[in-house]
Amino acid sequence: MKSSAIKEPIKKLRNKYTGCMLGAAIGDALGKQNEGLKRKDILSKGYVKDYGLAPAGCPGENLRSGQFTDDTEQMILLAQSLIECSGFDAADFAARIARWGADALADPVRKKLVGPSSSAAVSRLNSGVSWQESGSIIPSCGSAMRAAPMGLFYSNLDEIEEKAALSSIPTHNSSAAIAGAVAVGLGVRCALDGMECPKIIKECFERSSKYDEGLGKKILYSFDMSDEEPDRAFEKLGTSYLVYETVPSAFYCFSRYFDEPEKAMIEAVNAGGDTDSIACITGALCGARHGMDVFPERWIKGLEKRERIEKIAELIFKRIEESLEE
Numbered sequence: 001m002k003s004s005a006i007k008e009p010i011k012k013l014r015n016k017y018t019g020c021m022l023g024a025a026i027g028d029a030l031g032k033q034n035e036g037l038k039r040k041d042i043l044s045k046g047y048v049k050d051y052g053l054a055p056a057g058c059p060g061e062n063l064r065s066g067q068f069t070d071d072t073e074q075m076i077l078l079a080q081s082l083i084e085c086s087g088f089d090a091a092d093f094a095a096r097i098a099r100w101g102a103d104a105l106a107d108p109v110r111k112k113l114v115g116p117s118s119s120a121a122v123s124r125l126n127s128g129v130s131w132q133e134s135g136s137i138i139p140s141c142g143s144a145m146r147a148a149p150m151g152l153f154y155s156n157l158d159e160i161e162e163k164a165a166l167s168s169i170p171t172h173n174s175s176a177a178i179a180g181a182v183a184v185g186l187g188v189r190c191a192l193d194g195m196e197c198p199k200i201i202k203e204c205f206e207r208s209s210k211y212d213e214g215l216g217k218k219i220l221y222s223f224d225m226s227d228e229e230p231d232r233a234f235e236k237l238g239t240s241y242l243v244y245e246t247v248p249s250a251f252y253c254f255s256r257y258f259d260e261p262e263k264a265m266i267e268a269v270n271a272g273g274d275t276d277s278i279a280c281i282t283g284a285l286c287g288a289r290h291g292m293d294v295f296p297e298r299w300i301k302g303l304e305k306r307e308r309i310e311k312i313a314e315l316i317f318k319r320i321e322e323s324l325e326e
């Protein structure tokens with residue numbers, strides 16, 4: 001089955017590839033300023049709309065303004081593995097995660113960023129446990145937050161579902177975390193292909209429900225909530241690091257502001273709780289739908305390692321472009 005992406009003008013499609021990966025990194029770098037804070041405390045200071053430093057006590061307190069966190073670092077690892085292996089290779093990806101994790105956990109600044117599942121999995125991988133056995137059963141969002149490149153690299157929805165599910169296992173082996181990775185990978189592809197919001201939600205609901213019905217239903221619920229004000233929606237959906245909360249909250253922001261990506265991102269950044277991951281996922285979905293040109297220039301220019309991320313997105317796009325020319 002060929003992707004409907006072939007109907008898109010090439011230039012616009014390239015812009016969406018870059019937009020997806022930059023959007024994820026921008027959301028992460030903005031959202032880190034509120035990571036772990038309660039929504040009411042965020043709102044009492046005022047919405048974060050620009051880069052800045054995370055306050056003392058946040059996991060990213062020692063990061064620079066415009067610097068992203070572990071969410072984007074892991075997304076880049078996945079993208080590089082896909083490019084260098086010409087497809088998803090679980091053993092290669094797990095080895096990259098193990099090396100990255102050992103580095104991050106030895107770094108006093110970055111070690112606070114690594115979540116409980118990734119940290120436990122990294123220790124197991126580095127002590128010789130196989131990738132099939134190393135994943136944590138905590139249903140956290142670490143495999144969903146990094147899954148966007150699956151939707152960029154593969155265009156067939158069945159293939160995205162299968163590979164995204166597999167990509168969760170080395171670190172996140174709970175059914176909910178697997179379902180979350182499936183939803184994000186698919187959401188990115190459906191957004192790239194220009195599907196309307198109800199169709200994107202239906203696709204993500206049906207396919208993630210195969211792995212975890214609870215997560216699938218909550219994605220549907222997030223869409224039902226898209227007419228509700230953010231205070232109430234985030235209270236109902238939750239904003240913790242659990243995949244049952246981060247992924248539906250990101251889909252809520254994406255659905256509520258389907259044609260207003262800047263608003264979607266700002267809402268995610270200020271949701272409360274796991275704001276870097278909620279905004280990272282929201283940013284990937286928004287960038288895949290709209291392309292990078294919709295993001296304010298200050299967000300693009302102020303992002304650390306912007307050129308590197310653009311280059312990686314271009315490399316994935318090149319493969320698709322070549323397949324379109326065949």
Ligand SMILES: [Mg+2]
Binds near residue numbers: 276
């Ligand atoms: Mg993070």
